[in-house]
Amino acid sequence: MDLDLRSIKGIGPAMAEKLKSAGITSVAELAVIPARELSELIGISEEHAFKLTQAAREVLGLDFITAEEYYNRRSKLGHISTGCRALDELLGGGIETQAITEFVGEFGTGKTQICHQLAVMVQFPREKGGLSGRAVYIDTEGTFRPERIIQIAKYRGLDPKEALKNIFYARSYNSDHLLLLVDKVFNFAQSENVKLVIIDSLISHFRAEYLGREHLAPRQQKINMLIHKLQRMADIFNIAVVITNQVMAQPDVFFGNPSRPAGGNVVAHGATYRIWLRKAKEMRRIARIFDSPSHPEGEAVFRISDEGIVDV
């Protein structure tokens, strides 16, 4: 999949350089960038941009496939265990590849802890709940702790040094940077055997940068673009994508749950599976799947401990 840009019809050395200097270094990236964005980025007509992106999609076989091919692709679905039996059961076997799984909850509900745990779990072979793969951890809030990875790995019997080596970490500083980092993952996901991409949190940059109602539309557009990139990445490379989301207060709700996930419809439609986390006594947490057509309603209880996420 690491094809050279110049294998695309209509891309010579000069155009390849132009694309590269704009940050598009692989066919996969070219295939998923919207034509309008590309046209603005490198100063070509939208029509020209469309031709290039279309050619890239053809090379990657991203257009029509037969239902049989789709079936074959689906049959490659993998699961990453959360390391907690109750949570795995709730999720139907763990976190799924080719899908975006969202964890949403108030501060301290364990979203970041689950991300750390999954970054370790994905490394195990299939029979032990992993995908013998590596993880990408994009940290927007600066809460990733390698020490925590070491702790979790030790408890699970994984060489902590190896566990750290198998996680590609990036701190993202704003929403543009976040999008750029996601684009970069397209370049090495395949060659580095990445099976899990984590964004903790998806929403924080957008909430900080786009204040006020007048910025809502561009904000949602950008989140939409990001989520689509993530879904394509998940599909093309058979990767599991995990995002975290925050809750926001709904001042107009008097009965029922007074908070809802941030990100509105765009995140609601973009995430394949949505899991709501809430606090219970001691370090217990309750997870519930919501908005899922394929999961039965139900809850799972887990505990946050020094060993990571565990059954109670």
Ligand code: GTP
């Ligand atoms: P926000 O990012 O603030 O929205 O919260 P979050 O949902 O990401 O919460 P997080 O995953 O950071 O969970 C925090 C909880 O995990 C806190 O109650 C911490 O005390 C607990 N925690 C974090 N690290 C450890 C640890 O090493 N040992 C134990 N026992 N608990 C920990």
Ligand code: MG
């Ligand atoms: Mg967190």
